[in-house]
Amino acid sequence: MKVIAVFGSPRSGGNSDILLNTIITGIEANGIQVEKIVLRNLRFNPCISCEKCMQTGNCAVNDDMQKIYPIFIEATGILVASPIYFMGVSAQLKAFIDRFQVFWSRKYILHLPVRKDGNISKGFFVATAARKESESLFAGSIKTVKSFFHVIDTEYIGNMLCSELEEKGSVYEKQELLKQAFDTGKALFV
Numbered sequence: 001m002k003v004i005a006v007f008g009s010p011r012s013g014g015n016s017d018i019l020l021n022t023i024i025t026g027i028e029a030n031g032i033q034v035e036k037i038v039l040r041n042l043r044f045n046p047c048i049s050c051e052k053c054m055q056t057g058n059c060a061v062n063d064d065m066q067k068i069y070p071i072f073i074e075a076t077g078i079l080v081a082s083p084i085y086f087m088g089v090s091a092q093l094k095a096f097i098d099r100f101q102v103f104w105s106r107k108y109i110l111h112l113p114v115r116k117d118g119n120i121s122k123g124f125f126v127a128t129a130a131r132k133e134s135e136s137l138f139a140g141s142i143k144t145v146k147s148f149f150h151v152i153d154t155e156y157i158g159n160m161l162c163s164e165l166e167e168k169g170s171v172y173e174k175q176e177l178l179k180q181a182f183d184t185g186k187a188l189f190v
């Protein structure tokens with residue numbers, strides 16, 4: 001099993017970072033290694049809609065995304081974590097997801113498989129927000145992540161959505177969430 005964790009907050013040591021790390025600790029307790037991809041440390045541009053991928057099946061923009069694509073093809077488990085920004089995912093995560101348009105082209109225009117073996121990965125979403133829980137608080141981000149997972153042949157197996165977390169590290173005041181995160185990690189991918 002190859003598990004990757006995409007971390008989308010620009011804030012290091014923030015709430016989504018702490019929750020994601022705790023989930024990873026739970027996963028690794030089962031002897032499964034997790035590779036963390038920290039988006040703020042990557043140098044990549046947004047999709048420019050050049051449509052070259054529709055002909056070639058490859059992204060023409062030469063930046064750090066070129067080393068990310070092969071990692072995704074290998075991954076059988078994918079975690080995605082983001083704070084809620086203006087009712088959606090962070091700009092870093094949205095720009096990252098948009099660069100997977102190359103997989104959309106491969107799948108729907110060129111009719112190529114996402115993975116050579118045609119396998120479906122398992123995907124899990126983690127989000128944190130400052131506001132009180134409401135029907136709409138996480139709805140936009142869930143739609144975006146579901147659409148991303150769909151394009152990369154990944155089943156959306158669940159999420160951990162945590163509201164009323166504002167200041168950096170405020171999740172430490174909610175130990176029950178950290179326990180839930182660890183238990184979630186232990187139960188994922190087994």
Ligand SMILES: Cc1cc2nc3c(=O)[nH]c(=O)nc-3n(C[C@H](O)[C@H](O)[C@H](O)COP(=O)(O)O)c2cc1C
Pocket residue numbers: 009010011013014015016017082083084085086087088128129130131132137165166167168169
């Ligand atoms: C640019 C920006 C936009 C935000 N927009 C929202 C929002 O729409 N709804 C919300 O509940 N919280 C919003 N927040 C608060 C963050 O989602 C919240 O503090 C979250 O816990 C941050 O996670 P992090 O510590 O992992 O970065 C926003 C914060 C920033 C910096």
